[in-house]
Amino acid sequence: MxxxxxxxxxxxxxxxxxxxxxxRREKYVPKGxxxxxxxxxxxxxxxxxxxxxxxxxxxxxxxxxxxxxxxxxxxxxxxxxxxxxxxxxxxxxxxxxxxxxxxxxxxxxxxxxxxxxxxxxxxxxxxxxxxxxxxxxxxxxxxxxxxxxxxxxxxxxLIAEVGLIGAPNAGKSTLLSHISAAHPRIAPYPFTTLQPQLGVVDTDGFRRFVVADLPGLIEGAHEGKGLGDEFLKHIERTKVLVHVVDMAPADGSNPVEVYGSIRAELEMYGGKPAERPEVIAGNKTDLPEAEENIKKFQLETGINPVPISAVTGAGLRKLVSEILNLFQDGA
Ligand SMILES: Nc1nc2c(ncn2[C@@H]2O[C@H](COP(=O)(O)OP(=O)(O)O)[C@@H](O)[C@H]2O)c(=O)[nH]1
Ligand SMILES: [Mg+2]
CATH class of the missing domain: 2.70.210.12 (GTP1/OBG domain)
Incomplete structure (x- = not known):
């Protein structure tokens, strides 16, 4: 499609x-x-x-x-x-x-x-x-x-209601392509080489929403590097953020720290995006290390990530329904 x-x-x-x-034709009336x-x-x-x-x-x-x-x-x-x-x-x-x-x-x-x-x-x-x-x-x-x-x-x-954030290689692009029914054409952003990737998520015909993969938000965006105003507006307009966290990082980094550093970048960027409700997607649950890391993540942050595998599709229905719940909460 x-x-x-x-x-x-x-x-x-x-x-x-x-x-x-x-x-009118009436009896006794010669001309009705x-x-x-x-x-x-x-x-x-x-x-x-x-x-x-x-x-x-x-x-x-x-x-x-x-x-x-x-x-x-x-x-x-x-x-x-x-x-x-x-x-x-x-x-x-x-x-x-x-x-x-x-x-x-x-x-x-x-x-x-x-x-x-x-x-x-x-x-x-x-x-x-x-x-x-x-x-x-x-x-x-x-x-x-x-x-x-x-x-x-x-x-x-297009107004992207959902923004995908996360460290490079967290699995944002993979997730976007898996949950999207279609990929909209986007206007070129003249002042940047970074293009937001957009996907339309079709939720059983109930409600469609547009998701934007926001690459580079963490790569110096708050310093005005790389991103044009148009792109920044896209981010401002999102209602919900999905924060993708690699729960089985190949480089052995700590998912809790990576999560924290992305949050810190978001705060530095300032304004509305940092205040958006956030769903945490604990990605790569198809890999064995993920289970342990998700437990640790819950313990240390008090946040329950939605376990997903962007590759196999496991947990993606749950993730989409969490997003819909946030919309219903008025996001
Ligand atoms: N095993 C596994 N690998 C994944 C999963 N999601 C993404 N990857 C891999 O992680 C790498 C980075 O994924 P990508 O979607 O490009 O990450 P992005 O930089 O956040 O857009 C790629 O090699 C993907 O195939 C997953 O759920 N399981
Ligand atoms: Mg990507």
Whole structure:
């Protein structure tokens, strides 16, 4: 599967229903009055930001959206039913552009924000509306107006809600590729050679989130080396950190010390990231030394790491559910 943070769609609002031409037929009334009802209005096409979405993937499988048409008016002044609106859900942060004019229609930056991207056609008036003292038997009505149609281009600036941190070789990249359903294309960061790697985690369709592997945070980032402002913004926006700790380090280093030094770097970097809730992933449990190290880690830090193996996939479900729990706690 290929990740998409851009999507092109076609939308069409509902046409208005035509007005009706009809005359009342009543016993003993030689000429009934006009009683054609109005056509119903078409439905709007609405795009709404939904906090449960993190990507534009759904819009790749469906590219055309039609709101309902209004029904025609009927006799006895009955109006046609209105067509139903259609609501397209996108993640917050989606920018909507008219493809043909290139103009930005809306930046849906807040959850719940919505915009009508194609306005409905009005229903036409029935002949009952055209009766007056001069013309008591109008034989004309209005046609419904067409709903607006449009080509739209949606762009999503990805917001990584989860940041992966940890020492080099802890297993961040391996973990990211194992839990990601897709790897988004990312814009180049001009002032750095370090690229955050992004992955989209699909949690049984319940909630998607974007994870960013944040290499180099510990390699002098707080001194302004290497990382551009854009990248730093990525880190600032994360809601949860996953701190990957190698529990079977090949160089014999002490996982507790390594963990502490990464935390110290994070504190030095300052600001919000250090305050983010953190899940500790005790990685490489497929190696024999890990068990002992995890016990030691628990004893010395009082923290219970989630034991995982980024290579075999063991413990990754548990890790993802811990992350989801932190979101539910309001992170
Ligand atoms: N045995 C084992 N090796 C792992 C595991 N996770 C990562 N590695 C290995 O550790 C090395 C560093 O992994 P990588 O994902 O590149 O670490 P990063 O620097 O944190 O991105 C690679 O050789 C991986 O194959 C694991 O769960 N078990
Ligand atoms: Mg890596």
């Amino acid at each position: 290929h990740f998409v943070d851009e999507a092109e769609i076609f939308v069409k609002a509902g046409d208005g229903g035509d007005g009706c031409v009809s005359f 009055g006009p009683d054609g009802g109005d056509g119903g209005d078409g439905g709007d096409v609405i795009i709404k930001a939904d906090a449960n979405l993190a990507t534009l993937l759904d819009l790749v499988s469906q590219k055309q959206y039609f709101a309902g048409d209004g029904e025609g008016g009927k006799s006895r002044k009955r109006g046609g039913a209105d067509g139903s609106d259609i609501v397209i859900k996108v993640p917050p942060g989606t920018i909507i552009r008219d493809t043909d004019s290139g103009l930005v229609l809306k930046d849906l930056n807040a959850p719940g924000a919505a915009v009508v991207v194609a306005r409905h056609g009005r229903g036409g008036k029935g002949n009952a509306r055209f009766a007056d003292s001069v013309n008591q038997t109008p034989r004309h009505c209005e046609e419904g107006r067409p709903g607006r149609s449009r080509n739209l281009r949606l762009e999503l600036k």
